[in-house]
Amino acid sequence: MKSYTEITATIENGVGTIAFSRYERRNALSLELFADLSDCLDDWRENDDVACVVITGGEDVFCAGLDLKLQSMFTNKERRDAYSKACLRAYGTLLDYAKPTIAAVGGPALGGGCDIAVFCDIRIGAENVVMGFPQIKMGLTPYFSPLWKIVGLSQAKLLTLSGDRIDAAEAARIGLLDRLVPTGTVVAEATRLAESIAETTTESAANNKEMMLRSPAMDPISALTYETLAYREVIWHDSVVDRIGAAYKKLGQ
Structure with a gap:
């Protein structure tokens, strides 16, 4: 430090x-x-x-x-x-x-x-x-x-x-x-x-902050496309898959 x-x-x-x-x-x-x-x-x-x-x-x-x-x-x-x-x-x-x-x-x-x-x-x-x-x-x-x-x-x-x-x-x-x-x-x-x-993890916080920075400057359709691509990009990350699996297990599903 x-x-x-x-x-x-x-x-x-x-x-x-x-x-x-x-x-x-x-x-x-x-x-x-x-x-x-x-x-x-x-x-x-x-x-x-x-x-x-x-x-x-x-x-x-x-x-x-x-x-x-x-x-x-x-x-x-x-x-x-x-x-x-x-x-x-x-x-x-x-x-x-x-x-x-x-x-x-x-x-x-x-x-x-x-x-x-x-x-x-x-x-x-x-x-x-x-x-x-x-x-x-x-x-x-x-x-x-x-x-x-x-x-x-x-x-x-x-x-x-x-x-x-x-x-x-x-x-x-x-x-x-x-x-x-x-x-x-x-x-x-x-x-x-x-x-x-x-608690959402540093990576998730940074991903969401990037979306917050960029989306407001876009027209609605561009923002929709950008945010959909952002979601598609992260959903297959190993850490995200593990966290979703843990959440389902906790719920007993």
């Missing part, structure tokens, strides 16, 4: 957990945190011990957004360029990641922190969650494309134009959170879901 300075990374029961560890800065995004996140995801991409990834900041603060110390340096072109490259790498890695990702969101998830949650496949949120894009109040922009695909165009426009923050109940109502859990339990609940996904 590699060591990192801005995150902690652990693997257990098929679940890789990335926890932001810049607690003194409310897990605010730095170039170093972006690099650690990207490096860890890259390292786990081909690791068969990781079937599903949980990303969290803990129970109290998911991520407060871009570190204002870094933002204050944006008058320097090299720093702006470095930040742009870090964003493209981290968010691009999450967007096209080969395995399922779950954001375990406790407390504030703002600006770039909200973006990280949006780029994950699933978002589990605690009742103490606050989400939004306050950088809009300063004339900046969020990532609109993945947001509207989750909450719909109207809600995405509302969040993007206003920059207003929303609480956990509203985030769940509009679909920005997939599940809402009691405060203090979000990491455990996200881990439980990730372990359930991991």
